[in-house]
Amino acid sequence: xxxxxxxxxxxxxxxxxxxxxxxxxxxxxxxxxxxxxxxxxxxxxxxxxxxxxxxxxxxxxxxxxxxxxxxxxxxxxxxxxxxxxxxxxxxxxxxxxxxxxxxxxxxxxxxxxxxxxxxxxxxxxxxxxxxxxxxxxxxxxxxxxxxxxxxxxxxxxxxxxxxxxxxxxxxxxxxxxxxxxxxxxxxxxxxxxxxxxxxxxxxxxxxxxxxxxxxxxxxxxxxxxxxxxxxxxxxxxxxxxxxxxxxxxxxxxxxxxxxxxxxxxxxxxxxxxxxxxxxxxxxxxxxxxxxxxxxxxxxxxxxxxxx
Numbered sequence: 001x002x003x004x005x006x007x008x009x010x011x012x013x014x015x016x017x018x019x020x021x022x023x024x025x026x027x028x029x030x031x032x033x034x035x036x037x038x039x040x041x042x043x044x045x046x047x048x049x050x051x052x053x054x055x056x057x058x059x060x061x062x063x064x065x066x067x068x069x070x071x072x073x074x075x076x077x078x079x080x081x082x083x084x085x086x087x088x089x090x091x092x093x094x095x096x097x098x099x100x101x102x103x104x105x106x107x108x109x110x111x112x113x114x115x116x117x118x119x120x121x122x123x124x125x126x127x128x129x130x131x132x133x134x135x136x137x138x139x140x141x142x143x144x145x146x147x148x149x150x151x152x153x154x155x156x157x158x159x160x161x162x163x164x165x166x167x168x169x170x171x172x173x174x175x176x177x178x179x180x181x182x183x184x185x186x187x188x189x190x191x192x193x194x195x196x197x198x199x200x201x202x203x204x205x206x207x208x209x210x211x212x213x214x215x216x217x218x219x220x221x222x223x224x225x226x227x228x229x230x231x232x233x234x235x236x237x238x239x240x241x242x243x244x245x246x247x248x249x250x251x252x253x254x255x256x257x258x259x260x261x262x263x264x265x266x267x268x269x270x271x272x273x274x275x276x277x278x279x280x281x282x283x284x285x286x287x288x289x290x291x292x293x294x295x296x297x298x299x300x301x302x303x304x305x306x307x
Contacts, residue, residue: 002070013241014087015073016065023051024077029124032055032116032140033061042083042231045306050076057173060137061098062089072108087165092267093130094123094257095137100160102142109159109205110246112142122250123257123262133264133303144204149230151237154255154270156225157249163203165196169214181210204245222246226256227271234273238279255286262291262298265306 002010007017015024028043035043043063045056052067068076077087087097099116102108119138139153143160152158165187176189186200187207192214192299196207221243228237244252256270259282264273274282285291291298 003247006020006070007092009092010031010070010073011052013073013077014090015068016064016090022070022072023066024068024073025056025064026064026080026087027089028052028063028080029086029096029118031065031124032113034113034117035063036244039083039085042049042080042085046076046079049160050079057178060089060096062096075198088128092132092134092236093136094114094127094132095135096120096124096136097138097140098148098153098219099143101142101230102140107145107204107206108142110140110142112140112159112223113156115246115249116140116213118250119253123253130261130299133266133304136260136270140249144202150210151225152228152230152234152237153225153237154228154260155253156228156237157253158223158225160203160220160221160223160243161208162203162243163196163205163208164217165194165199165278166215166217167194169216170194171213171215173212176217178207178211181206205214217220222249224252226279227274229269238274240279240283242254242283249293250277251289252286254290255289258291259285261303262294262301264303266303268306 002022010024014027015165016027017024043055047053047065050068050072051065053067056064058064080087097116099112102110104114137153139148139150139156141150141158143147150158172192176194178188179187184200184202186197188195205218208216224244225237226240227235229235233297260270261279262275
């Protein structure tokens, strides 16, 4: 039977002890839930050769191989590494980034899987050895349908559309398909005149997608939620009063992680740090690149202890 220190060391690597026996599950992380077919073959091979022949998937889009004897952990890790697969996703650090299928979904407003891949490289890989006050979860959603629940992650990004109506592009169709696609009543056609109520608009982009003319012009933008959690306690993340460009997401996320590293107390979730210090202070501190310029200093400082 594995000793307690061996179990703790295995968990730190990404091998979690199974509940009823002296075997382990290998947690295989992804960038936004994407595996290649070759990688899936490798996972299946490891499950057959070293474990119980089963593969499960977590709510964070990681694959897990249960039933691995402690003596086989190194062999599994080496086999997975041949296909570029990593075991991990545990501890007080940036956790694997999750993403919906917005890249290919008809509702998707942003390339979620590409963004998740860039966040994976910059923050999961780049910060893999950095200890944070607590775990830090990031989600990337493609639209307001919220399939991947960005609002209940520590940091959540949600694709949307900034829409502008131009009457000169309206074809005066007998039926306004754009207005018919609007679920909030923001776009209306009365006596042949189309109008857009920006107060009712939720920036879903469905109107522009269904317009037969050139009346509606849209641009991909991103909403940001900060401080969401779920589990034993839950909190809907605060929707920040800004829309950012999709290409600005990686830098924005890194500034948020650095801010948390600099201000969070040991074992304090990001949401509690925001509540203690104030969301206004957070927004002010990430409004420029000063945190990125102080990166080396922030990463070297120890995590502050609670009094």
